[in-house]
Amino acid sequence: MRMIGPRGTGMNSIFYALVYNVLFLPLFYLALFLISLFNAKVRKGLWSRFGLSRQLKPFLTKNSQHPVMVLHCASMGEFEHTKPFLVEFKKERPDYNVLVLFFSPSGYENVKSFPTVDYFMYSPHECLFSLWTFMRKVKPSLWIVAKHDVWPNQVWFCRLFHVPLFLINASLHEQSSRLFWLMRPFNRAVYKHFTRILAVSPSDRYNFSRLVNNGKCMVVGDTKYDQVIYRRDESLRKQFVPPDIYKNRWVMVAGSTWPEDHVYLIPALKNLLKKHEKTMFIICPHEPTPAHLEELQIHLDNLPVILLSRLDEYQDERIIIIDQIGVLANLYGIGKVAYVGGSFKQNIHNVLEAAVYKIPVIFGPVNQNSHEAQLLKAGKGGWEVQDAPEIQHVVEKFIINDVYRQESGWQAYKVVQDHGGATGKTIRKILSVVNHAEIKNNKE
Secondary structure: OOOOOHHHHOHHHHHHHHHHHHHHHHHHHHHHHHHHOOOHHHHHHHHOOOOHHHHHHHHHHHOOOOOEEEEEEOOHHHHHHHHHHHHHHHHHOOOOEEEEEEOOHHHHOOOOOOOOOOEEEEOOOOOHHHHHHHHHHHOOOEEEEEOOOOOHHHHHHHHHOOOOEEEEEEOOOOOOHHHOOOOHHHHHHHHOOOOEEEEOOHHHHHHHOOOOOHHHEEEOOOOHHHHHHHHHHHHOOOOOOOHHHHOOOEEEEEEEEOHHHHHHHHHHHHHHHHHOOOEEEEEEEOOOOHHHHHHHHHHOOOOOEEEHHHHHHOOOOOEEEOOOOOOHHHHHHHOOEEEEOOOOOOOOOOOHHHHOOOOOEEEOOOOOOOHHHHHHHHOOOEEEOOOHHHHHHHHHHHHHOHHHHHHHHHHHHHHHHHOOOHHHHHHHHHHHHHHHHHHHHHHO
8 A cells, every 4th residue: 555645635635634624523523522422322433433453453363464445334224235246346356355334333233244244343533543543554455435425534545545445326416515615615625536436327427527527427326226136135035024924914014214204104004904904014113212113103002013023922913013123125025015214304215125026115205315216206116295195095096906006016126127237337447447556556
């Protein structure tokens, strides 16, 4: 790993790096510390990052003689979407060791082992000393950021240590604060140091072109389309709900729901239960904490409900509440239709996890963050609803007319099918740079 001098970083980058590290970061960490006094999740994320050398020791001891690829993910979702990429990358370059970094505790605390990943850990603190220590110890040969979780000091250190840096599954909404005129000069000083930005769509490429030269950014698609197919094939081998429970039922799966979704969803489900005796509903909160489970059961009043963990006591309940994580993508496979949450809150969650099972996907009005949701709506595989009566109306149309439901489900699946293949394109773009750099270094 070679370092380059200050001229390679660009004078404007040096100026913004000083502003960022001297003015912004102290205030940022002060705010984090104060918030951590009252928020357990922030507290865990803040304090778990200390002891970097101790955390790295198992990885360094085992993998000191091989090139290292670092993959930085914000949380669990971004990591899940990169799994096909990791599998294919390892096939092409088995000599690389893979180190996955998580920013969020919800990612790191819930991750399980994955065959192509050698080690998981929190991302280092964004302060200079932590990143300097990390880079000197790990000596990465390749650094990849998934989706959007770009941290300036990570970028600048990759440039300083001459590490090829890629942003994959890259997405940038036209309303993003990163494009705000006041923030744009700073972000240009950060994003220009990416080796390549591999965008999800032409509109994302256009938005990134406002931050970097066009030659750095190209459209390759999103590996999440390949991931949902990979995970579907994997999940078909697992059963979380015994088939006898839903064999003669018309099942709707509501996934990644929040209290804001329940305000509209639950009244619709109550009416559907009364009108259609064969219906069954599976509700999977995005965060199945005791508080969220209690809130959900209050909404459901005295309706017969059972938790997934209590299915051995099943007595013909028509509502199953999922009280564990990591099973939602499997549960969509037993549904006739899906509702995807977050869509009455801040941002909709992953609609493709449902669409891959060839079922219609219903969601609320807050879905502009999802390019896939727009594709589903345009193809009549996704259905936007505004309130409880509309949820009930759309679901009833599918209950009454199964041919119509199947046609809509096929349209949903077609979106997945038509946008697959990003994994191979991403691998080729990255390896073309990596292989060229290795040849050049060997000559030197």
